[in-house]
Amino acid sequence: xxxxxxxxxxxxxxxxxxxxxxxxxxxxxxxxxxxxxxxxxxxxxxxxxxxxxxxxxxxxxxxxxxxxxxxxxxxxxxxxxxxxxxxxxxxxxxxxxxxxxxxxxxxxxxxxxxxxxxxxxxxxxxxxxxxxxxxxxxxxxxxxxxxxxxxxxxxxxxxxxxxxxxxxxxxxxxxxxxxxxxxxxxxxxxxxxxxxxxxxxxxxxxxxxxxxxxxxxxxxxxxxxxxxxxxxxxxxxxxxxxxxxxxxxxxxxxxxxxxxxxxxxxxxxxxxxxxxxxxxxxxxxxxxxx
Numbered sequence: 001x002x003x004x005x006x007x008x009x010x011x012x013x014x015x016x017x018x019x020x021x022x023x024x025x026x027x028x029x030x031x032x033x034x035x036x037x038x039x040x041x042x043x044x045x046x047x048x049x050x051x052x053x054x055x056x057x058x059x060x061x062x063x064x065x066x067x068x069x070x071x072x073x074x075x076x077x078x079x080x081x082x083x084x085x086x087x088x089x090x091x092x093x094x095x096x097x098x099x100x101x102x103x104x105x106x107x108x109x110x111x112x113x114x115x116x117x118x119x120x121x122x123x124x125x126x127x128x129x130x131x132x133x134x135x136x137x138x139x140x141x142x143x144x145x146x147x148x149x150x151x152x153x154x155x156x157x158x159x160x161x162x163x164x165x166x167x168x169x170x171x172x173x174x175x176x177x178x179x180x181x182x183x184x185x186x187x188x189x190x191x192x193x194x195x196x197x198x199x200x201x202x203x204x205x206x207x208x209x210x211x212x213x214x215x216x217x218x219x220x221x222x223x224x225x226x227x228x229x230x231x232x233x234x235x236x237x238x239x240x241x242x243x244x245x246x247x248x249x250x251x252x253x254x255x256x257x258x259x260x261x262x263x264x265x266x267x268x269x270x271x272x273x274x275x276x277x278x279x280x281x282x283x284x285x286x287x288x289x290x
Contacts, residue, residue, distance in 0.1 A: 011064050023190075024185075025044070026043070028042050028098075029043060030084075045058060045060075045061060046084075055157060056158060066148065069152070076154055082154070083134065084136060087181070089181075092190060115128035121159045122159065131181075132163050132174075135161075136156035136159060140153075210236060211234050225276075268287050271287050
């Protein structure tokens with residue numbers, strides 16, 4: 001499939017974009033109008049873009065169907081303040097309810113059953129049930145267009161951050177399993193960022209990985225090892241020196257069962273792949289280098 005914007009309906013392009021660029025964190029934006037009426041609505045065009053200063057950007061896009069703007073954006077222009085609350089699994093259904101397009105002036109805190117809490121540094125309320133709330137001043141709104149579907153990039157600076165102690169681990173850091181965040185996919189789909197969905201990938205911060213291009217040819221061109229497997233090996237800072245592996249029943253079985261070099265190499269790569277899946281990178285290297 002090939003899609004060129006302008007050659008398809010905006011609504012169809014919108015759906016393809018949301019299905020492709022996912023999962024997206026959810027900005028649960030609390031605002032207030034010039035008369036003090038609160039508003040609460042979720043947006044998935046959202047992310048963090050710096051830490052000094054701490055900058056968040058979300059985009060309440062113009063409605064595709066009638067090219068109108070949302071109450072959140074109207075309130076942002078009136079007060080230039082917002083509280084961004086994070087959405088976790090415990091409140092996802094309520095957050096979705098708050099996205100209903102109630103008439104202006106209707107309190108979504110009440111409609112969705114949330115508890116408003118006075119903020120410390122801005123006028124909009126925080127959501128008590130949210131695991132993290134960020135009080136922000138709005139620095140700038142960048143309108144990307146005037147037609148339905150155009151974004152309005154609300155650039156916010158975080159003035160104060162509130163974190164529920166219950167989502168912290170023993171070291172005072174946010175535990176992904178405790179915070180249990182959710183994110184938006186395409187259509188009506190969400191995903192839950194906890195449990196088996198969460199995994200770790202070692203980040204090469206200071207030392208350089210050797211790279212996939214530096215791997216031995218038989219490893220680099222393996223039909224057994226996946227791109228992820230090669231990425232793990234390429235992220236190592238050096239190709240290790242071979243050492244003898246002792247007391248390994250599976251390895252001994254491979255070496256005794258396969259006299260043919262090609263079959264033996266394939267069996268060793270299957271074994272190395274299993275070791276990589278188990279996180280034993282050092283032993284996987286030794287198996288591959290035999």
